[in-house]
Amino acid sequence: MSTSRRAGREAGPPAARPVPAPPKPESGPITQAIPVVGPSGNRHEAGAGGGEGERSQPSRKRGRRRRRGNRLPDRAIVFVGPMAAGKTSLGKRVARELGIPFVDSDALFVQAHGPIVDFFAAHGEEEFRRIEAEVIAEELAKPGARIFALGGGAVLSERTRALLSEHPVVLLMTTQEAVLRTANISRRPLLRDDPEAWGRILAERKPLYEAVADVTYRTDRATKDQLAVRVTQWVRTQGRGAGSGTSGGRQGGGRSNRQGGARAGGARAGGARQGRTSTRKTKENPSE
Numbered sequence: 001m002s003t004s005r006r007a008g009r010e011a012g013p014p015a016a017r018p019v020p021a022p023p024k025p026e027s028g029p030i031t032q033a034i035p036v037v038g039p040s041g042n043r044h045e046a047g048a049g050g051g052e053g054e055r056s057q058p059s060r061k062r063g064r065r066r067r068r069g070n071r072l073p074d075r076a077i078v079f080v081g082p083m084a085a086g087k088t089s090l091g092k093r094v095a096r097e098l099g100i101p102f103v104d105s106d107a108l109f110v111q112a113h114g115p116i117v118d119f120f121a122a123h124g125e126e127e128f129r130r131i132e133a134e135v136i137a138e139e140l141a142k143p144g145a146r147i148f149a150l151g152g153g154a155v156l157s158e159r160t161r162a163l164l165s166e167h168p169v170v171l172l173m174t175t176q177e178a179v180l181r182t183a184n185i186s187r188r189p190l191l192r193d194d195p196e197a198w199g200r201i202l203a204e205r206k207p208l209y210e211a212v213a214d215v216t217y218r219t220d221r222a223t224k225d226q227l228a229v230r231v232t233q234w235v236r237t238q239g240r241g242a243g244s245g246t247s248g249g250r251q252g253g254g255r256s257n258r259q260g261g262a263r264a265g266g267a268r269a270g271g272a273r274q275g276r277t278s279t280r281k282t283k284e285n286p287s288e
């Protein structure tokens with residue numbers, strides 16, 4: 001296992017990753033209706049449904065299947081990445097697939113403080129970052145499997161990066177071209193007046209994303225449906241055999257990661273889990 005290279009490479013069979021906490025009971029599927037906070041701040045049901053025209057409750061059959069299939073950690077699985085990479089939209093889908101809640105840090109912020117664009121205008125970015133880091137720390141402290149999508153700049157906080165060393169972290173990466181094609185720029189204060197700032201901001205933050213990530217998926221090279229399947233599969237490996245060496249092996253086939261031209265970068269954390277305050281994860285980077 002490489003100990004120095006970072007995320008952003010092809011996902012393949014990840015290596016086992018030691019988990020520091022004592023083995024926790026694996027969380028089973030959550031089959032009851034689950035409150036979800038979307039980016040708009042609205043609560044809706046996610047366990048199934050997620051607000052995109054699907055059922056509000058998983059069927060009993062699906063629930064049984066999930067109970068057998070899920071091996072989820074008893075903690076938040078965190079999505080990071082640049083603005084408009086798809087953290088919110090893909091995070092919702094993955095949560096729905098897994099039958100677990102979805103939480104979005106921007107939505108938590110909006111619930112308490114109103115629209116981010118307005119907050120930036122009134123109080124500035126620094127104050128936004130301060131509150132964002134608090135909101136994230138509070139959420140990460142809660143137990144229970146769920147997908148937690150962070151705002152793109154959340155990794156700027158050292159405190160947040162340190163906390164992420166205790167969580168499975170998925171990095172979603174894309175390109176400026178794809179973002180300018182699909183994203184709603186007007187809701188993102190840092191892009192509103194200068195959409196091309198996206199690339200400059202990414203250049204500054206890329207090392208931070210890579211330092212916290214366990215696996216990377218490119219969202220500009222696959223459909224949301226394809227990615228939802230792939231990321232869901234990866235998440236399912238994260239609760240297995242803490243320290244048993246089986247945690248990543250099942251993904252191994254990496255089959256889905258290499259299909260359809262959608263490249264999932266892969267890396268696995270190892271070292272970071274040995275130290276609670278480490279902000280850097282040790283990864284294996286299978287070749288591309």
Ligand SMILES: Nc1ncnc2c1ncn2[C@@H]1O[C@H](COP(=O)(O)OP(=O)(O)O)[C@@H](O)[C@H]1O
Nearest residue numbers: 083084085086087088089090182219222223224
């Ligand atoms: N393969 C994909 N995965 C995720 N999002 C995608 C994909 N293709 C296009 N999109 C679009 O990109 C945008 C990403 O927005 P969002 O999920 O809010 O990103 P983020 O939360 O990372 O800022 C959405 O409009 C989404 O529909």
Ligand SMILES: O=C(O)C1=C[C@@H](OP(=O)(O)O)[C@@H](O)[C@H](O)C1
Nearest residue numbers: 082083084106151152153188189
């Ligand atoms: O990258 C950033 O600095 C930001 C990203 C946004 O979230 P998304 O990444 O979900 O767009 C939101 O937190 C805010 O506009 C600032």
Ligand SMILES: [Mg+2]
Nearest residue numbers: 039087088106
């Ligand atoms: Mg988002």
